[in-house]
Amino acid sequence: MSNLLFDTPGRRARRRVLIASALSVVGLAALVYMTVRRLANQGQLGAEKWSPVFNPADEQFALLWRFLAVGLLNTLRAASVAVVLSVALGTALAVARISAARSYGWLIVTAVEILRGVPVVIAIFFAARVLPELGLELPLMWYLVIGLTVYNSVVIGEIVRAGVGALPRGQTEAAEALGLSRGQTLGLVLLPQAFRIMLPALISQLVVVLKDTSLGAFISYEELLRRGNIAVQSLQNPLQLFLVIALLFIAVNYALGQLAARVERRVSQSAAFQD
Amino acid sequence: MDVVVENFHLYYTGFLKTLGICLWAAAGSVLLGTSLAALRVSPVQSLQWMSAGYVNALRNCPLTVVLFFVAFGLPELGLNCSYYWFAVSALVLYTAAFICEAARSGINSVPQGQAEAARSIGMSFSRSLRLVILPQALRSVVPPLGSVIIAMIKNSAIVGAFGVGGELFSVGDTLTGSRGYAALPVLSGVLIGYLLITVSAGLLIQILERKATIAR
Numbered sequence: 001m002s003n004l005l006f007d008t009p010g011r012r013a014r015r016r017v018l019i020a021s022a023l024s025v026v027g028l029a030a031l032v033y034m035t036v037r038r039l040a041n042q043g044q045l046g047a048e049k050w051s052p053v054f055n056p057a058d059e060q061f062a063l064l065w066r067f068l069a070v071g072l073l074n075t076l077r078a079a080s081v082a083v084v085l086s087v088a089l090g091t092a093l094a095v096a097r098i099s100a101a102r103s104y105g106w107l108i109v110t111a112v113e114i115l116r117g118v119p120v121v122i123a124i125f126f127a128a129r130v131l132p133e134l135g136l137e138l139p140l141m142w143y144l145v146i147g148l149t150v151y152n153s154v155v156i157g158e159i160v161r162a163g164v165g166a167l168p169r170g171q172t173e174a175a176e177a178l179g180l181s182r183g184q185t186l187g188l189v190l191l192p193q194a195f196r197i198m199l200p201a202l203i204s205q206l207v208v209v210l211k212d213t214s215l216g217a218f219i220s221y222e223e224l225l226r227r228g229n230i231a232v233q234s235l236q237n238p239l240q241l242f243l244v245i246a247l248l249f250i251a252v253n254y255a256l257g258q259l260a261a262r263v264e265r266r267v268s269q270s271a272a273f274q275d
Numbered sequence: 276m277d278v279v280v281e282n283f284h285l286y287y288t289g290f291l292k293t294l295g296i297c298l299w300a301a302a303g304s305v306l307l308g309t310s311l312a313a314l315r316v317s318p319v320q321s322l323q324w325m326s327a328g329y330v331n332a333l334r335n336c337p338l339t340v341v342l343f344f345v346a347f348g349l350p351e352l353g354l355n356c357s358y359y360w361f362a363v364s365a366l367v368l369y370t371a372a373f374i375c376e377a378a379r380s381g382i383n384s385v386p387q388g389q390a391e392a393a394r395s396i397g398m399s400f401s402r403s404l405r406l407v408i409l410p411q412a413l414r415s416v417v418p419p420l421g422s423v424i425i426a427m428i429k430n431s432a433i434v435g436a437f438g439v440g441g442e443l444f445s446v447g448d449t450l451t452g453s454r455g456y457a458a459l460p461v462l463s464g465v466l467i468g469y470l471l472i473t474v475s476a477g478l479l480i481q482i483l484e485r486k487a488t489i490a491r
Binding site: 039041118239 | 317322334337339351432436462473474
């Protein structure tokens with residue numbers, strides 16, 4: 001796409017581009033220098049701020065990382081449970097919406113549209129505050145999981161519906177010609193194919209769920225961010241610790257994103273091969 | 276629902292505050308996001324990399340973490356302002372990454388032939404950009420931009436959970452938490468406030484979309 005906006009640069013344009021790159025690198029370097037100087041002025045470069053996080057010889061290093069590792073594990077656990085539940089519920093929702101009769105189909109549509117507009121934090125707080133009032137006491141993780149599931153099952157339901165809708169009509173017609181019932185058509189023919197097309201979208205949604213588990217910090221579920229925040233209180237180095245936590249999240253999510261892109265290439269390749 | 280009626284002024288001021296946060300954040304993130312997108316499609320490779328690095332980092336980092344980093348980290352650098360502005364800037368930093376992606380996909384959706392045709396009739400770079408490519412790109416960017424903005428409005432509730440006092444979500448939080456009201460009606464009231472904003476934003480975007488779409 002790189003040559004959509006401009007022609008292949010000639011000699012003069014190449015020189016101008018070179019000057020611009022040099023200027024931008026200098027600008028970035030200046031920015032980095034100013035940040036570092038500011039950090040130094042504020043005493044943020046002192047060893048006591050960094051060594052518990054990055055120096056394995058520090059006595060607090062092992063303790064801190066074990067503490068954070070449990071947090072990361074809790075994050076991953078909540079995210080994976082929520083994703084599995086959301087896929088199951090979302091599929092059920094999509095099937096209900098596809099096969100619903102006109103008379104009550106609008107009910108599902110309305111519910112889906114409303115739930116899609118609900119901020120996830122509110123869904124989680126609903127679970128955490130309302131369920132105990134109704135006499136349902138659960139471990140904290142489940143409030144988070146329920147909140148995430150309610151929101152994401154709707155989103156995944158829409159992804160599934162789009163996936164089924166994207167299949168060629170011939171698939172349904174062939175299944176019907178074979179005498180399969182509507183349920184069999186969906187379950188044996190349409191859904192398995194739809195899932196394959198949707199796999200990249202589902203993995204991307206996993207990234208969203210993983211990011212949203214950090215909201216568990218607000219209901220004091222001890223996931224990565226919450227644990228990081230607790231550690232900050234004793235180590236007094238918010239800048240450094242939150243940087244590490246951000247990097248952890250970015251690493252995991254970036255890997256997932258790359259996986260989604262790779263799966264997408266595979267899927268589109270094999271689809272092209274089939275046709 | 277008596278709670279909502281009794282504390283209506285709280286809800287009302289909370290609603291207005293949320294609306295304010297959303298407007299500031301929307302303006303800021305569209306500004307930052309489109310400049311990032313401009314860097315991303317510029318011919319200068321180093322600028323492309325910087326923009327791509329920013330987008331990849333911020334897209335993969337939870338908003339909550341960005342918020343903690345900004346609100347607890349920046350004061351350590353000697354940068355102090357109120358929680359309100361920390362919250363708005365965190366929202367801007369985070370949302371800009373998504374706006375950049377939406378804008379870039381809009382520019383990419385303009386068929387290659389358009390740019391080639393513009394060049395072949397002798398238009399200069401700035402004229403082809405201004406008269407041919409951007410008008411088309413802006414139109415196709417409306418729907419994805421709209422969904423990013425709506426997602427941002429929903430994300431603004433996080434800011435309230437974080438402790439920007441008086442914001443719509445934090446109204447619900449204090450009423451259920453320290454004042455001990457039953458959660459169901461209080462949170463339903465909060466939810467209605469957010470739905471009011473998101474639904475009307477959705478309608479606005481739909482109108483814009485209808486105005487902006489062109490038959491290709």
